[in-house]
Amino acid sequence: MPYTSAKYTGQQGKNASQRIEECDVKPLRDISYFFGYFQQDLYPCENKENVGGAELTRLFGLIKFRDGDKWVCTDEGVGPTSRDCLVYSFGINYEWSFDDAMAERGCKVFAFDPTMESRDHQRSENVMFLRLGISNITGEQVIGKVIRKVARLPDIMARLGHAGHQIDYLKIDIEGMEVEVLQDLLLEDPAILASVRQIGMEIHPGIYGDEDVTQPNNLFAKFWRIFQLLDCLGFRLIHWNRNTYKRNHYIWKGRKEATCYEVVYVRIVDASGMSLEGEGMFFVAMKWHLERTTSSIRSFVYWQEVDNLESVKYLQEYELLALEQEKDNHDEDGLIEVQGTRK
Template sequence: MRCEGKMARIHCKITPLSVYLVVLATYSTLMMLACLENEQLERMAKEHEQETAAPLEEDMTIVRDRRSQHGRWLRSVDDFFRRMGTLETTCSKMVSLGGTYCRRALDNNKVVCLDEDVTLKSNNCTVYSFGIGADTTFDDQMNYYGCDVFMFDPTVNPEAIVSTNLEHERFHLLGLDIYRYNRTHLNVYPDGINENITGEFDTYDNIRRRLGHESRPVHYLKMDIENSEWRVLPDLAKGGKLEGVRQLAIEIHTMDIIRAPTHQVLPLLRHYWQVLEHLTRLGFLRAWYRPNLVVETMYHVPGENRSIATCFEVLYLRRGPVY
């Protein structure tokens, strides 16, 4: 192709309308970019919120579950006892002390952990033993180990207690509760003799005060107080009462669920769990669990041919974080 002649000239005339259109187009473009940027930022924010909300919600669930304010995880009787039997810590040097055979099974024995971080130092340890039922075999062996043992039980005749070291263990006809009072008990012995015993109950703080132990740490605390633990434990968890306790042995009784109406069983178990969670908040972790297989305390699962032991022994070691 061939071009001839002068190059054509293009004349551009700038008018107010053209200026307005250019400015409008530029403004529209900037607004569109700004909107896209805002939408992108909002989308990124939502994505970030979704990514962080799940872990946060999970963490809060763990905290709520750990403290178990409402026990929402507990939806069946099995849930309670399965979790109780799930240990939270281990002991590499566990020993069983005391106990007597009843119905071909060892009863009233307690376990002690000798791991370095929670061990009881011989000749420098104090044991409180609440509830002995005239069986002092555990207390005797703790005394042989070198601990100062103090026994408490308001329901037995001191003369009926067989102990080779009673003078060292300092038995007190005294029970543990959340207030001070006296109560008369009727004891029936195997030989058919009945005897009324007036027992005194007092608070943990008062008992320590009466013994002059306000500043003396209790290293091993044993409680077998026949269902009264549900009143006593919340009180012990307050005000630093368990300060110094390294090992806490409890016989736990939940046999109230046996006679409770079906609709009250789970609320009862949730209440029990909330009480026990007070111990977890103080750093006590379950290291040992043993159900007591006594026919009278077995819970028969409705509609099923099986039973669950409602009384069990638990040893807590103080080695968890306080929260």
């Protein structure tokens, strides 16, 4: 399917609001649905590149992991190009590898972090740093027990003269504040997200502790709603992985899960710049379970469409038998076996 870049317009913004209003959001019925979301890429990207990143260590070098990198889809038409490429990068923590790498590609990078002890400055020709955080409010907010300056994304874009411009890549690594930020944008300013081509972010659902995920204020339920609203805006998951730091991993029902995940979305548009209605299923692999039998059994639940992706009418459950399940290595340091209580 060809991709075409486009500036977003007021008309497209109105369409974004309609999409959110008409989005048939399903409640999270069981935690298996949430974990099932991370079983495969939902949309094909032929050319994915891992950009930036640094090898880090903890506990005197005993624990090694990679951090700061983000996956970028570079397919023609959707990948950032040197011409008019704009990157917003929220959450730096003095690790500049992604920002510098995107700048080397010719992108104008605006990097934000209110927790760094650095003044606003021009790091390089293509990288500008602002000691400012993204939030669901504009003003001041307590972050890490310190009052920091924050702003909503529309206000930041207006301040920098980018109102009405496309953001080619939006990086969000803000240690748990992503829920409030995304809820605000999706419900109050969906047109802003409709101007974004790719989102690379770290999400922090935490450890599942046998809580009631059907409650709307539950953190897993909030992410579940965000996943669906992003889908209604035309965003498709092209990559996911557990955060590589082993202490973020734990075992749930014999399978490795994580307190935080890296996810990357691409917004799929047609030649007019409008998000595609799409073909086929609305979501893929929304539920799974693995039974310890001679044959691995995985159960998927698909959100099915009737007319298009925005008119979901029913659920249909499929059993796919005798699929060989890849065995997870559970003998890594730092894994926790969850027994129904939050650790």
